[in-house]
Amino acid sequence: MSTGGARGEQEYISRLYGRLDELRTEARQRLDQVLATTGLGHQGLAERDVAAAELAARTARLDSVENGLCFGRLDLRGDERRYIGRIGILDHTGEFEPLLIDWRAPAARPFYVATAHSPDNVQLRRHIRTSGRTVTGVVDEEFGATAEPAGDTALLAAVNAARTGRMSDIVATIQREQDDIIRSPGTGVLVVQGAPGTGKTAVALHRAAYLLYTQRERLSRSVVLIVGPNPAFLRYIGEVLPSLGETGVLLATVGELYPGVRAMVTEPPATAELKGRAAMAEVVAAAVRDRQRVPEEGLEIEHEGALPRLDAAACRRARDLARETGLPHNQAAEVFHGLIVDALARRVADRFGTDVIDGSSLLTDADLETIRGELATAPEVASAVAALWPPLTPQRLLTDLFASPERLAAAAPAFTAAERALLLRPAHHSGWSPADVPLLDEAAELLGADERAARSAEAARQAEREEQLAFAQEALDIAYGSRATDFDDGDEAERLSAFDLVDAEELAERHAEADHRTPAERAAADRTWAFGHIVVDEAQELTAMAWRLLMRRCPARSMTIVGDIAQTGDPGGAASSWGRVLAPHVGDRWRQAELSVNYRLPAEIAAVAAGVLRRIDPARRAPRAVRATSVEPWRHAVPRGRLAAEAVELAARECARTPEGRVAVIAPEELLPALAGRSAGLPDRVDVLGVRRAKGLEFDVVIVVDPGGIESASPRGLNDLYVALTRATQRLGVVHASDGPPPPPLPDLRPLQRPGAE
Numbered sequence: 001m002s003t004g005g006a007r008g009e010q011e012y013i014s015r016l017y018g019r020l021d022e023l024r025t026e027a028r029q030r031l032d033q034v035l036a037t038t039g040l041g042h043q044g045l046a047e048r049d050v051a052a053a054e055l056a057a058r059t060a061r062l063d064s065v066e067n068g069l070c071f072g073r074l075d076l077r078g079d080e081r082r083y084i085g086r087i088g089i090l091d092h093t094g095e096f097e098p099l100l101i102d103w104r105a106p107a108a109r110p111f112y113v114a115t116a117h118s119p120d121n122v123q124l125r126r127h128i129r130t131s132g133r134t135v136t137g138v139v140d141e142e143f144g145a146t147a148e149p150a151g152d153t154a155l156l157a158a159v160n161a162a163r164t165g166r167m168s169d170i171v172a173t174i175q176r177e178q179d180d181i182i183r184s185p186g187t188g189v190l191v192v193q194g195a196p197g198t199g200k201t202a203v204a205l206h207r208a209a210y211l212l213y214t215q216r217e218r219l220s221r222s223v224v225l226i227v228g229p230n231p232a233f234l235r236y237i238g239e240v241l242p243s244l245g246e247t248g249v250l251l252a253t254v255g256e257l258y259p260g261v262r263a264m265v266t267e268p269p270a271t272a273e274l275k276g277r278a279a280m281a282e283v284v285a286a287a288v289r290d291r292q293r294v295p296e297e298g299l300e301i302e303h304e305g306a307l308p309r310l311d312a313a314a315c316r317r318a319r320d321l322a323r324e325t326g327l328p329h330n331q332a333a334e335v336f337h338g339l340i341v342d343a344l345a346r347r348v349a350d351r352f353g354t355d356v357i358d359g360s361s362l363l364t365d366a367d368l369e370t371i372r373g374e375l376a377t378a379p380e381v382a383s384a385v386a387a388l389w390p391p392l393t394p395q396r397l398l399t400d401l402f403a404s405p406e407r408l409a410a411a412a413p414a415f416t417a418a419e420r421a422l423l424l425r426p427a428h429h430s431g432w433s434p435a436d437v438p439l440l441d442e443a444a445e446l447l448g449a450d451e452r453a454a455r456s457a458e459a460a461r462q463a464e465r466e467e468q469l470a471f472a473q474e475a476l477d478i479a480y481g482s483r484a485t486d487f488d489d490g491d492e493a494e495r496l497s498a499f500d501l502v503d504a505e506e507l508a509e510r511h512a513e514a515d516h517r518t519p520a521e522r523a524a525a526d527r528t529w530a531f532g533h534i535v536v537d538e539a540q541e542l543t544a545m546a547w548r549l550l551m552r553r554c555p556a557r558s559m560t561i562v563g564d565i566a567q568t569g570d571p572g573g574a575a576s577s578w579g580r581v582l583a584p585h586v587g588d589r590w591r592q593a594e595l596s597v598n599y600r601l602p603a604e605i606a607a608v609a610a611g612v613l614r615r616i617d618p619a620r621r622a623p624r625a626v627r628a629t630s631v632e633p634w635r636h637a638v639p640r641g642r643l644a645a646e647a648v649e650l651a652a653r654e655c656a657r658t659p660e661g662r663v664a665v666i667a668p669e670e671l672l673p674a675l676a677g678r679s680a681g682l683p684d685r686v687d688v689l690g691v692r693r694a695k696g697l698e699f700d701v702v703i704v705v706d707p708g709g710i711e712s713a714s715p716r717g718l719n720d721l722y723v724a725l726t727r728a729t730q731r732l733g734v735v736h737a738s739d740g741p742p743p744p745p746l747p748d749l750r751p752l753q754r755p756g757a758e
C-alpha cells in the first residue's frame with residue numbers, strides 16, 4: 001500500500017469533503033426556508049410537504065455518506081480521470097464537471113469490471129482507503145503491468161477485517177459476478193442462488209441501492225421492501241443501505257407485514273409448519289364459506305308479526321347467487337341481504353293473494369317496491385341476515401376457526417385429527433404468531449373490507465371534520481369580535497388578521513393533521529400497498545403461505561430473491577427447488593444467477609462445510625474460498641453433562657486469543673438455557689444462540705456445540721448443522737459429546753489439545 005499516493009490524494013479528498021459540507025448546508029437552508037413558508041392554500045401546503053420530504057431525504061443522504069465518501073480512482077487512456085464514491089458530486093464552478101462519480105453510474109462500472117484481459121480503456125485503478133476525512137493509503141493496479149492485482153489486496157483486507165456485529169457495505173470491493181447481478185434489470189423475478197458466504201445478502205442490498213438510483217422517481221414513491229427471516233437479522237443488515245445513502249426502504253419480516261398486528265407469540269414448530277402449507281389457503285377459504293350459512297329449518301323473522309317463512313331452498317339460492325358475484329365476503333353480504341329482502345317481499349306479496357284467473361300478484365310493482373323498501377331497512381331482517389352471513393374481520397374469522405374443533409373439521413377435512421389438534425387454541429388467545437400473519441392476510445383478501453366498519457369510520461372522519469369546522473368558525477368569530485378593541489387606533493385597515501385571510505374551511509384544513517409520514521412509513525401501515533420492488537433474503541425459509549402474501553404485495557412482480565436451497569432448516573420452508581416455489585406465482589417467468597466464490601469462510605472452514613454439503617446433496621458443488629488462513633478448525637469431546645460448561649470455557653479462551661471481533665456459541669435450542677446460565681461472565685461480544693437465529697449472521701469465531709444434537713433436532717437438522725458450520729470468518733471449533741462419535745465429516749477435525757497445551 002502506498003502512503004506517498006495517499007498524500008497525493010489528500011488534497012482532492014479534502015476538496016470533496018468541502019463540497020459535501022457546502023451541499024449539506026445548502027440542503028438544510030432550503031429545508032428551513034421551505035418549512036418556514038406560510039400563507040399557502042391547501043394545495044400549496046401539500047406541495048410544501050412534498051418538497052420538505054424530498055429535502056429531508058436529501059439531507060439524510062448527504063449525512064450518511066460521510067464515511068468512505070470516495071474509495072476509488074480510474075485513470076483512463078487519453079488522460080481522463082474519474083473519482084468513484086458513494087454519491088455523485090458536481091463541481092459548482094465552471095462547467096459543472098463531475099468531482100465524484102456515483103458507484104452506480106455507468107461511468108463507474110470499469111472500476112468493478114475492468115481486468116487485465118479486458119481493461120475497458122482503464123490504465124490505472126486505484127483503491128483509496130480513508131479514516132474519517134484522512135487518506136490512510138492507496139493500492140494501485142496498473143493494467144498492462146505485472147503487479148499483484150490490487151483488487152485482491154483490497155478485497156482480502158475487507159474479508160479479513162474483524163466483524164462488528166453489523167454488516168458493512170462492500171461498495172469498494174464489489175466483484176465482477178456480483179456486479180453483474182447488482183446491475184441486472186429490475187423487471188421480473190431474479191433468483192440469486194449461492195452457498196453461505198458468497199455475498200447474497202450484500203449483493204441483494206447493493207442491488208436495491210442500484211435500482212433506487214436508476215429508478216429513483218418510481219421506487220422512492222412505491223418503496224422497496226426488504227424481507228428478512230427475523231428481527232435480529234434485519235438489525236444486522238440495517239446499516240448497509242443508509243451507508244449507501246438510501247434511507248427510504250422498508251425492512252420487515254413477513255410477521256411484520258400485517259398492519260395493526262404484532263406477531264410476538266411463539267408456537268411449536270409443527271404448528272408453524274402446518275400453518276405455512278399451501279393447503280391452508282383452501283382451509284381459510286373454506287372457513288369463510290362455512291360462515292355463509294343456510295338454516296336447514298328455513299328462515300323465520302319476527303317483524304310486525306311473523307313474516308312468511310323462507311324455506312332452506314330459497315336461502316340457499318340467495319347464498320349461491322351472492323357467492324357467484326365473486327365479491328369478497330363482506331361486500332357480498334350486502335348482495336345476500338338484498339336477495340333475502342327480495343325473496344321476503346315476494347312472499348309477503350304472495351300472502352296478499354294472487355289473481356285466481358292468471359295467478360299474477362294482486363299488488364302493483366309500486367306496492368311491491370314499498371314492501372321491499374320497508375323490509376330493507378327493518379333491523380330484525382338485518383340481524384337475521386347477519387346471523388346467516390355475518391360481517392367478519394380476519395382476526396374474528398381465525399380466532400373462531402382455531403377455537404372450534406367443529407369449525408376446523410369443516411374447513412380442513414383433508415388434515416388428520418392430529419394436524420387439526422395442532423391448530424386448536426382457546427378463543428381468548430394471547431396474540432398472533434408470525435405464521436398467523438399470512439393467514440390473516442389471506443383472510444383479509446377473501447373477506448374484503450367490512451363495509452359497515454368502513455362506513456362508521458367515514459362517519460367518524462366526517463364528524464371530526466365538522467367539529468374542526470365549528471372550532472375554526474368559533475376561532476374566527478372570537479378574532480372578529482375582538483377586532484374593534486384590539487385595533488381602535490385607526491390603522492386597522494392596514495393590518496391583516498385571521499378573518500381577512502382565511503375562511504373557516506381553510507382554517508380547519510390547517511388544523512387537520514397533515515400526513516408527514518415517509519412513503520416507507522405509509523407502506524408499513526397499509527396492507528394493500530403495492531411495493532415497487534421486493535428483495536427477499538434467506539428466501540429458502542419462506543413458507544408457501546408467506547410467498548402468497550409477498551406476491552400480493554408486488555403485483556408488478558419486480559423481485560430479487562436470494563437464498564440457498566441447502567440451508568433450508570424448516571420443513572415448511574420453501575425450497576427444495578426454486579422452480580417449485582415460484583411456479584404458482586410466475587410460472588417459468590423468472591431467471592436465476594449463481595454466486596460461486598465464498599468470501600466469508602477461509603478454505604479450512606469451507607472444507608468442513610463442503611463435507612456436510614456432500615451429505616445433504618452430493619450433486620451440489622461447494623464454492624471456492626477466496627482465501628486461506630492456515631488456521632485448522634478443531635473439535636473437542638466432553639462428557640454430555642459438561643457440554644455447556646466446556647463450551648463457555650472455550651468461548652472465554654477464544655475471546656482471550658481474539659482481542660477484537662465477535663464470538664458465537666451456536667447450540668441446539670435445548671442447551672441454550674444451560675449456556676445462558678453460565679455465560680453471564682463472558683464479554684458482550686460473545687453471542688449464545690440457536691441455529692434459527694444464527695441464519696444469515698456471521699462472526700469472527702464460532703463454537704458449534706453438540707453437532708449431533710443439532711442434526712437430530714429436526715428432519716432438516718443436517719441443513720441446520722451446515723448453517724451453524726458456515727458462520728465463521730476466522731476460526732471454528734466444535735464441542736461434541738464423548739459418548740458417541742461426532743457426525744461426519746467432523747471426526748476428521750483436529751482434536752483440541754487440552755486448553756493451554758495447544
Ligand SMILES: Nc1ncnc2c1ncn2[C@@H]1O[C@H](COP(=O)(O)OP(=O)(O)OP(=O)(O)O)[C@@H](O)[C@H]1O
Pocket residue numbers: 155158159168169170173174175178194195196197198199200201202203564599600695696697698726
Ligand atoms: N465483494 C466483497 N467484498 C468484501 N466483502 C464481501 C464481498 N462479498 C461478500 N463479502 C462479505 O462476505 C460476507 C458474507 O456475505 P453475505 O452475508 O452477503 O453472504 P450470504 O451469501 O448472504 O451468506 P448466508 O447464506 O450465510 O446468509 C460478508 O461479510 C460480506 O460483507
